Every structure is written in C-alpha cells, then in structure tokens.
Amino acid sequence: MPISPWRALSPDTGDHYLFFERRFRYVVEDPEHTWRRVWVPTVIACPVCEADTGLRLAFKTGTDVVVEAACPVGHTWVEPRVDVSQWMAYCRYRAGQQEIDWLWLIEAGFGEEPPPPIDYVKEIREGAVEVAKYGRRKAKAKVRREIRKVKKKVGKRVRNEAMRPVAALLRTAWTMQAGGVDPAKAARRRPTEPKPPKTPPVSAYRKAYGVQAPEKGPKCLVCEDTGRITAPGISVPCVECGGPAAAALAAAERRAERARQGKDERRTSTTK
Numbered sequence: 001m002p003i004s005p006w007r008a009l010s011p012d013t014g015d016h017y018l019f020f021e022r023r024f025r026y027v028v029e030d031p032e033h034t035w036r037r038v039w040v041p042t043v044i045a046c047p048v049c050e051a052d053t054g055l056r057l058a059f060k061t062g063t064d065v066v067v068e069a070a071c072p073v074g075h076t077w078v079e080p081r082v083d084v085s086q087w088m089a090y091c092r093y094r095a096g097q098q099e100i101d102w103l104w105l106i107e108a109g110f111g112e113e114p115p116p117p118i119d120y121v122k123e124i125r126e127g128a129v130e131v132a133k134y135g136r137r138k139a140k141a142k143v144r145r146e147i148r149k150v151k152k153k154v155g156k157r158v159r160n161e162a163m164r165p166v167a168a169l170l171r172t173a174w175t176m177q178a179g180g181v182d183p184a185k186a187a188r189r190r191p192t193e194p195k196p197p198k199t200p201p202v203s204a205y206r207k208a209y210g211v212q213a214p215e216k217g218p219k220c221l222v223c224e225d226t227g228r229i230t231a232p233g234i235s236v237p238c239v240e241c242g243g244p245a246a247a248a249l250a251a252a253e254r255r256a257e258r259a260r261q262g263k264d265e266r267r268t269s270t271t272k
C-alpha cells in the first residue's frame with residue numbers, strides 16, 4: 001500500500017507522492033502515427049466513482065512496482081498505465097528539477113492539467129454578463145426616460161384640452177364667489193392683490209373647489225385609449241389603462257356643474 005501512510009514529495013529519497021487538485025493525465029503513444037511519435041494525454045479517473053479530480057498518486061522506490069492511486073472518497077487502485085519512470089521524472093519536475101531529457105514528457109501533456117484557461121474563460125463570461133446587465137439597465141433607463149418625456153408632453157396637452165371646459169366653468173364660479181372668499185385664505189394664497197385677478201390658474205380653482213388634480217389619472221388620456229404609448233422608435237403598452245382618469249374628470253365636471261348651478265341662481269339675482 002504505497003498510498004498510506006501518505007508522505008511528502010521527496011524524489012531524492014524515493015517518495016514520489018503527489019496530490020492533484022485538477023485532472024491528471026498520463027500519455028500513450030498514438031498508434032496511427034508511425035513515422036513520428038505522437039503522445040495522446042489520457043485522463044485518469046477512479047474506477048469505482050469516476051472521480052477525476054482531487055486524486056492522489058504514489059510510488060515509493062524500492063517498495064512498489066506500480067503507481068497506486070486514490071480518489072477523494074478513499075477508493076484505491078493500482079495504475080499500471082502510468083509508466084513508473086515517467087512518473088518519477090514528473091515528480092522530479094514538480095520538485096523543481098528540470099531535466100532536458102524529460103522535457104518532451106511535459107510537452108506531451110503528462111501531469112496535472114494546467115489551470116489558467118478555464119478560470120479566464122469563466123472570468124470573461126462573468127464580466128460579459130456584468131457588462132450586458134449594465135447595458136440592459138442603461139437601455140431600460142433610456143426607454144423609461146423617453147416614455148416620461150412623451151407622457152409629460154402629451155399629458156400636458158391632453159390635460160389642458162380636457163380641462164378647458166371644466167376650467168371655464170370653474171372660472172365662472174370663481175368670479176361669482178370672489179366677493180365671498182375668506183380674505184385670510186386669499187391673502188395667504190396671494191399676498192399682494194392689486195386688483196381682482198383676471199384669470200387665476202386652474203390649480204387655484206382646483207384647490208378652492210377640492211377638485212381632484214388630473215395628474216392622478218390622466219394616464220389613459222396619454223394613450224388615448226389605444227392602449228399603447230407611441231413615440232419615434234418607441235411603442236410600449238399603456239400600463240395605466242382604465243385608471244381613475246375618467247372617474248376623476250367626471251367627478252370634476254359634476255362638481256363644477258353643481259357649483260355653476262348653485263352660483264347661477266345668485267348670479268341672476270346679483271348681476272343686472
């Protein structure tokens with residue numbers, strides 16, 4: 001049992017013991033090449049569990065006749081495919097002894113698989129994923145930005161259009177009520193009032209009459225019930241269809257109508 005007890009690598013004292021994190025390959029001569037020697041690296045695996053990483057190989061000079069191997073689980077087997085003289089040469093190479101006569105063995109692929117390419121590939125792939133994610137984020141942000149822009153533009157226009165009749169009604173009511181407005185409130189809202197305001201902003205009317213601001217629901221007006229928000233290069237489904245827009249506007253109009261009618265009676269009596 002050369003595998004146990006395990007020993008440190010020491011070729012000079014006959015201890016050819018090595019542990020391999022990665023796969024280990026021995027070389028066989030390619031029989032198809034007759035005019036030139038070609039070596040084919042062949043991977044060793046546990047005959048029981050087929051593990052090919054984390055293997056240990058051992059050969060003690062003077063004691064063993066074949067190389068013995070063990071897998072991480074603990075299966076051990078003899079490995080006559082690994083040539084003893086090649087194994088000992090590889091152990092000397094791993095111990096730092098470079099021998100010109102044996103360089104061909106390393107070049108043929110004998111020994112533990114080299115690590116770098118696998119790691120680089122993984123790293124690059126992960127990096128590419130990160131870059132792609134970043135790109136996607138940027139693209140999404142751009143689309144969102146465009147949609148916001150369109151919504152704002154269209155929304156403002158639509159809101160103004162939609163509020164025109166309502167604002168007209170509210171303005172009438174406002175004018176009628178101007179005398180009865182709480183002076184403190186009016187002062188707070190507009191501290192210096194040289195003369196009665198010609199046309200206060202729509203927002204003032206809204207505030208005065210508790211009309212819901214249309215920003216809360218003009219989204220459906222954005223898509224104009226087509227269900228899609230469109231702009232140059234962009235066409236996305238409207239995500240806020242059937243929102244409270246219609247309801248809010250209807251409520252505003254009802255309220256305005258009520259206010260108008262209530263004041264209309266007084267108007268007929270107060271104005272000439």
Ligand SMILES: [Zn+2]
Nearest residue numbers: 046049071075
């Ligand atoms: Zn095994």
Ligand SMILES: [Zn+2]
Nearest residue numbers: 220223238241
């Ligand atoms: Zn909509």
